[in-house]
Amino acid sequence: MSVNRRTHRGSRSHNSRAETQQRRTQAERREHTRQALLGAALAQVDAGESFEALSLRSVAREAGVVPTAFYRYFASMDELGLALVEESFVTLRAMLREAREGGLPPERLIRRSVAILVEHVGGNRRHFTFVARVRSSGNAVLRHAVRAEIRLLTSELATDLARFPLLREWTTEDLQMLAGVLVNTMIAIVESILELPPNDLGAADRNGAGVSRALADISRIAEKQLRLPLLAVPYWRSTRSGTVSASDD
Amino acid sequence: MSVNRRTHRGSRSHNSRAETQQRRTQAERREHTRQALLGAALAQVDAGESFEALSLRSVAREAGVVPTAFYRYFASMDELGLALVEESFVTLRAMLREAREGGLPPERLIRRSVAILVEHVGGNRRHFTFVARVRSSGNAVLRHAVRAEIRLLTSELATDLARFPLLREWTTEDLQMLAGVLVNTMIAIVESILELPPNDLGAADRNGAGVSRALADISRIAEKQLRLPLLAVPYWRSTRSGTVSASDD
DNA sequence: TGTACATCAGTGAACGCGCGTTCACTGATGTAC
DNA sequence: TGTACATCAGTGAACGCGCGTTCACTGATGTAC
Numbered sequence: 307m308s309v310n311r312r313t314h315r316g317s318r319s320h321n322s323r324a325e326t327q328q329r330r331t332q333a334e335r336r337e338h339t340r341q342a343l344l345g346a347a348l349a350q351v352d353a354g355e356s357f358e359a360l361s362l363r364s365v366a367r368e369a370g371v372v373p374t375a376f377y378r379y380f381a382s383m384d385e386l387g388l389a390l391v392e393e394s395f396v397t398l399r400a401m402l403r404e405a406r407e408g409g410l411p412p413e414r415l416i417r418r419s420v421a422i423l424v425e426h427v428g429g430n431r432r433h434f435t436f437v438a439r440v441r442s443s444g445n446a447v448l449r450h451a452v453r454a455e456i457r458l459l460t461s462e463l464a465t466d467l468a469r470f471p472l473l474r475e476w477t478t479e480d481l482q483m484l485a486g487v488l489v490n491t492m493i494a495i496v497e498s499i500l501e502l503p504p505n506d507l508g509a510a511d512r513n514g515a516g517v518s519r520a521l522a523d524i525s526r527i528a529e530k531q532l533r534l535p536l537l538a539v540p541y542w543r544s545t546r547s548g549t550v551s552a553s554d555d
Numbered sequence: 556m557s558v559n560r561r562t563h564r565g566s567r568s569h570n571s572r573a574e575t576q577q578r579r580t581q582a583e584r585r586e587h588t589r590q591a592l593l594g595a596a597l598a599q600v601d602a603g604e605s606f607e608a609l610s611l612r613s614v615a616r617e618a619g620v621v622p623t624a625f626y627r628y629f630a631s632m633d634e635l636g637l638a639l640v641e642e643s644f645v646t647l648r649a650m651l652r653e654a655r656e657g658g659l660p661p662e663r664l665i666r667r668s669v670a671i672l673v674e675h676v677g678g679n680r681r682h683f684t685f686v687a688r689v690r691s692s693g694n695a696v697l698r699h700a701v702r703a704e705i706r707l708l709t710s711e712l713a714t715d716l717a718r719f720p721l722l723r724e725w726t727t728e729d730l731q732m733l734a735g736v737l738v739n740t741m742i743a744i745v746e747s748i749l750e751l752p753p754n755d756l757g758a759a760d761r762n763g764a765g766v767s768r769a770l771a772d773i774s775r776i777a778e779k780q781l782r783l784p785l786l787a788v789p790y791w792r793s794t795r796s797g798t799v800s801a802s803d804d
Numbered sequence: 805t806g807t808a809c810a811t812c813a814g815t816g817a818a819c820g821c822g823c824g825t826t827c828a829c830t831g832a833t834g835t836a837c
Numbered sequence: 838t839g840t841a842c843a844t845c846a847g848t849g850a851a852c853g854c855g856c857g858t859t860c861a862c863t864g865a866t867g868t869a870c
Contacts, residue, residue, distance in 0.1 A: 354693055354695055356605055356608075357693075359605075359608065359693060439691055441691065442688055442690065442691040443692075444604050444608060453750070479776070483776050483780055484783065486743070486776070487780050487784070490739055490740060490780075491736065493743075494735070494739040497691070527728070531732055531735060531736050534787050535783045535787065538783050541790070542786060
């Protein structure tokens, strides 16, 4: 099972590569192997391994390549990990762009954002698992890379929030604070989605609307958790001194 | 450096243990070694290793004991990990009990809770780091143990919240939802404290009030992030249908 | 208090294994003429 | 179109290392009489 399938299919010949790869250019083969290495690492993390526990040899094995070939693509597993962080956040940014561009009223905007989040986690489960795993991992290089990306997303969200009339007068710190609450909540939502058995993430399902009961529960609560802090916005006094006039519960 | 200090101190004699341990009972020695093993694991996680990357041999080595002695205490590293989860949550529950028992008005309660949180993270840095690390780790056994404990804490908080007048009529789901927002926020706060260089956590410091500038910033923003969702409480309509009447930003 | 035996914390040698990394290599693809 | 050479993706043997686990053991502590 660790043996490359191409080798098996081509086993009638003394040279399998000539049979099945002869029509690829070198550049295509290079990209193919690179993706196989990244995919093997993602698959192993998705199967429950922590990234630090992956071995270069097992990744190469699953990619159908000899361990030494690994070094043609990455100097180390850390470097491969950084490539995965980059790949993951390209996906994530595409998702957030999609969520923003609607220009919907707030109520529908939250609903739509949660739906988009759920859909993208389902469609890119392996990348989200990787990021969630690495975000709190013992690998300082990857952990800081992920945290820096998330800090960047949070700042971008704060900038977007500043455009809403009620938020126009807020201090920068308070906008960051609000964006932080929303991002923290979304991270928690993603984590709870990832804890579901993978079946629950399939697009179609026997439970009516096409999502599992568990996923519907998570979505409903997620919407509330995002709506609650936003509901407080009109009552929050954002001033340089950082104090608030209204009293909470 | 991996050699037990007791061995060095006693090296004048042919039998170091007789010299330095003769006054301990067997039960005391047993407890001593057990704590040395747990402490060695905590120290290595705190030093940046992920728990899954720890080896039984390195933990035994740092505890000043031969690898085979490990098995007198734990059947596997997983079992040691579960003991650490339990130890950590004993500490955490003590902290939360302290935060609750004041009976202060909400404004001061938030301030006090954040202060207690900051203090306990500083005083139990290794345990918090361990829990934060394991919460998203690849080790399913430990991850689920931690998540179950956090779910329990969240439910306990929801029960406490139900005693406040404004929350008495809320549905169970909405109380859990609110508790979830607060717990998620506190987890994020703890993670940001743990990202600070360890010096910033010392009790006394040259920056006036005894805490570093960075820690003061985190505390101030943490208080806001907890205050914001609570500020929305009076305006949230909690009904069985789960809809809300007020409009947010 | 003294003796004989049981308990048990900790020892140390040995095992087979998967690991990361090195090295010299093969042979298909690409390019210059 | 054909030839000669360069490039380079992938190979396979070899290395030393730390790992988890086994086993038979030592000798101090604890206990029964």
